[in-house]
Amino acid sequence: MDNLFSVATIFGILGMAVRLAMPYLYAGLGELLDQCAGCFNLGTEGIMMMGAFTAFYVVYRTENLLLGILSAAVVGLLMGLIMSVISVTLKAAQGISGIGLSMFGVGLSSLLFKTLLDGTVLSVNGFRSVRIPVLGDIPYIGDAFFNHNPMVYVAYVLIPICSIFLYKTTLGLKIRSVGQNPQAADTLGVSVDKIRYLCICLGSIMAGIAGSTFSIANINMFQEKMTNGTGYIAVALVYFSGWKPKGVLFGALLFSFVNALQLRMQVLGINIPSDIAMMMPYILTIVTLIFVKSRDAPAALAKPYERSEN
Amino acid sequence: MLGRAKSFFSKTFDAIIPVFATILVLFIGLFVLSALGKDPVAAYKALFDGAFGSQRAIIQTIIKATPLLLVGIGICIAFRGGVTNIGGEGQIIVGALASAAVALYVPIESRAVMLPLCLIASMLAGALWGGIPGFLKARMGVNEILTTVMMNSIAVYLSNFLLRGPMIDPKEIEMGTRAAQTALMPETTWLTRLAPPTQLNTGTILAVVLAFVAFVLLWQTTIGYRIRAVGYNPDASRYAGIKVPVYQVLALVLSGAYAGLAGGIEVFGVQHRVLENISASYGFNGIVTALFGNLHPIGTIPAAFLFGGLMVGGNKMQRTVQVHSAFIDTMLGLIVLFVVGAKIISVSRSKRRARNG
Numbered sequence: 001m002d003n004l005f006s007v008a009t010i011f012g013i014l015g016m017a018v019r020l021a022m023p024y025l026y027a028g029l030g031e032l033l034d035q036c037a038g039c040f041n042l043g044t045e046g047i048m049m050m051g052a053f054t055a056f057y058v059v060y061r062t063e064n065l066l067l068g069i070l071s072a073a074v075v076g077l078l079m080g081l082i083m084s085v086i087s088v089t090l091k092a093a094q095g096i097s098g099i100g101l102s103m104f105g106v107g108l109s110s111l112l113f114k115t116l117l118d119g120t121v122l123s124v125n126g127f128r129s130v131r132i133p134v135l136g137d138i139p140y141i142g143d144a145f146f147n148h149n150p151m152v153y154v155a156y157v158l159i160p161i162c163s164i165f166l167y168k169t170t171l172g173l174k175i176r177s178v179g180q181n182p183q184a185a186d187t188l189g190v191s192v193d194k195i196r197y198l199c200i201c202l203g204s205i206m207a208g209i210a211g212s213t214f215s216i217a218n219i220n221m222f223q224e225k226m227t228n229g230t231g232y233i234a235v236a237l238v239y240f241s242g243w244k245p246k247g248v249l250f251g252a253l254l255f256s257f258v259n260a261l262q263l264r265m266q267v268l269g270i271n272i273p274s275d276i277a278m279m280m281p282y283i284l285t286i287v288t289l290i291f292v293k294s295r296d297a298p299a300a301l302a303k304p305y306e307r308s309e310n
Numbered sequence: 311m312l313g314r315a316k317s318f319f320s321k322t323f324d325a326i327i328p329v330f331a332t333i334l335v336l337f338i339g340l341f342v343l344s345a346l347g348k349d350p351v352a353a354y355k356a357l358f359d360g361a362f363g364s365q366r367a368i369i370q371t372i373i374k375a376t377p378l379l380l381v382g383i384g385i386c387i388a389f390r391g392g393v394t395n396i397g398g399e400g401q402i403i404v405g406a407l408a409s410a411a412v413a414l415y416v417p418i419e420s421r422a423v424m425l426p427l428c429l430i431a432s433m434l435a436g437a438l439w440g441g442i443p444g445f446l447k448a449r450m451g452v453n454e455i456l457t458t459v460m461m462n463s464i465a466v467y468l469s470n471f472l473l474r475g476p477m478i479d480p481k482e483i484e485m486g487t488r489a490a491q492t493a494l495m496p497e498t499t500w501l502t503r504l505a506p507p508t509q510l511n512t513g514t515i516l517a518v519v520l521a522f523v524a525f526v527l528l529w530q531t532t533i534g535y536r537i538r539a540v541g542y543n544p545d546a547s548r549y550a551g552i553k554v555p556v557y558q559v560l561a562l563v564l565s566g567a568y569a570g571l572a573g574g575i576e577v578f579g580v581q582h583r584v585l586e587n588i589s590a591s592y593g594f595n596g597i598v599t600a601l602f603g604n605l606h607p608i609g610t611i612p613a614a615f616l617f618g619g620l621m622v623g624g625n626k627m628q629r630t631v632q633v634h635s636a637f638i639d640t641m642l643g644l645i646v647l648f649v650v651g652a653k654i655i656s657v658s659r660s661k662r663r664a665r666n667g
Contacts, residue, residue, distance in 0.1 A: 093653070096650050103639060104643025282460040282461075285456070286461075
């Protein structure tokens with residue numbers, strides 16, 4: 001039996017963590033955009049399930065992976081529009097409307113799965129690993145960090161892009177100002193509603209793509225409720241991140257590392273009941289939430305904005 | 311007099327918004343069903359027949375409505391206290407597990423002691439499962455929506471672990487089938503069946519009584535007043551000397567206790583053992599129920615009947631016209647979106663009233 005502390009095992013776990021961080025990164029960065037503009041989108045779980053199903057179904061029918069990602073993004077956008085209308089235009093309580101959107105997305109993905117695929121679990125040819133030249137040939141490190149499918153690399157590239165977008169562009173400044181002080185932003189002629197629509201839609205597109213990574217870039221099949229709470233963890237991750245893209249990276253790696261460790265321990269037959277091991281990410285979420293410094297939160301988070309004109 | 315009539319009218323108006331939302335969603339469902347290539351009329355007929363079409367159907371509906379009602383009341387209490395409880399699923403599961411453990415392992419023969427003890431155990435377990443997020447919210451400002459969701463997942467794995475390991479039915483091991491379920495509860499703990507051979511039991515009566523208890527608690531007692539005050543305006547409550555964190559925890563503890571009891575009644579009234587998936591989405595559907603009942607414990611009674619019917623009818627629909635019951639889950643999600651989205655109508659009406667004096 002393999003030893004948990006052998007070099008190969010440790011790098012195996014690291015490599016798995018790098019790959020498993022992918023959905024957390026897409027969904028987490030998307031949710032970060034939402035929350036920076038003051039919107040709390042709990043619909044992520046439902047959007048991810050719809051993204052997962054759509055991408056799977058399109059790839060199953062057409063075998064075109066890019067089309068799969070694109071359709072997951074479009075479905076994400078549509079779900080984002082629903083969320084925007086409810087939480088921005090109709091100013092509904094964001095927590096509960098997000099739960100509604102999640103119920104809707106999880107339910108609809110199951111319904112489509114049962115109707116269009118008769119509920120049979122099928123597999124598709126998802127994205128293949130691409131070894132990066134030179135770096136990928138380094139022993140151990142190469143396999144762990146530079147031998148993944150393209151969607152993994154894109155996820156990591158999105159972190160600096162997101163960072164530059166939020167902190168170095170005018171639009172990013174507007175987004176953050178809408179999240180911190182919508183009244184002031186409104187006074188300066190920034191349309192609070194437009195910015196929030198934009199952020200929720202962008203965030204939901206990312207959530208849709210995050211879902212698609214389950215069904216066409218990691219497990220390469222579709223099952224009901226396969227995201228298994230990742231969407232909610234992604235929302236918690238943004239709290240953990242201190243509302244910074246870098247923090248999302250840390251959080252995503254922490255969670256995926258715990259996940260990889262937990263999976264590997266089961267494979268190695270270490271004597272922890274698998275059900276107890278599978279609780280770990282969720283317990284970790286609660287523990288991390290306790291240590292979050294919520295003073296970093298956007299001041300207007302989860303508060304619908306209304307002009308006070310009376 | 312005129313003012314009272316006006317207030318009555320506006321309350322009625324607020325109460326029927328969810329009805330409109332539901333009708334609208336069922337209307338949208340027509341298109342969804344057609345798009346899926348199913349006959350919408352046949353599907354809705356099966357849905358209605360399955361839910362309310364016969365005496366047997368109505369009894370099934372009431373059985374399903376019972377846990378929905380209890381979870382829904384709990385969610386009303388939490389919402390009134392300004393906290394959101396998404397953890398109904400987990401609270402049902404731990405309620406079921408804890409009470410089953412008491413029933414199986416506490417060697418008391420007397421039914422008069424055992425049955426209340428089991429039901430109280432289910433409430434305590436649910437209260438604990440809701441109280442942890444409540445405590446974290448009140449003491450450390452941890453978002454309770456996220457923690458209650460996480461507590462759901464933890465409860466599911468805890469239940470999987472216990473039902474496959476320590477609490478598995480010894481007979482399942484003997485026979486080698488190893489189905490994940492507990493042994494049959496001792497007969498002294500069973501709730502009385504009201505209409506055998508159906509599973510209708512006294513738990514339903516208890517649930518309705520508890521709806522009125524919750525109503526009295528919230529509107530006729532100081533504790534209830536404070537819970538509502540904290541939910542309505544925490545800053546003003548703090549200024550008035552109400553210990554806001556205490557009442558936030560209390561709201562979630564009570565909320566969890568109601569959901570936990572739903573788990574207990576499911577075990578001692580319906581299944582007589584703990585099975586996998588005992589929560590059967592009651593935790594989430596209870597949210598829809600509470601919203602439909604306008605977050606009022608009494609309003610939740612007819613709401614539970616309606617949504618219990620949708621759950622039962624959904625199964626019939628799946629059997630007879632092959633529309634999977636996930637259709638109902640989808641529609642329930644839409645109802646939540648529509649009801650919370652429609653809040654703006656009643657809010658802007660009350661603002662207009664306030665402006666006009």
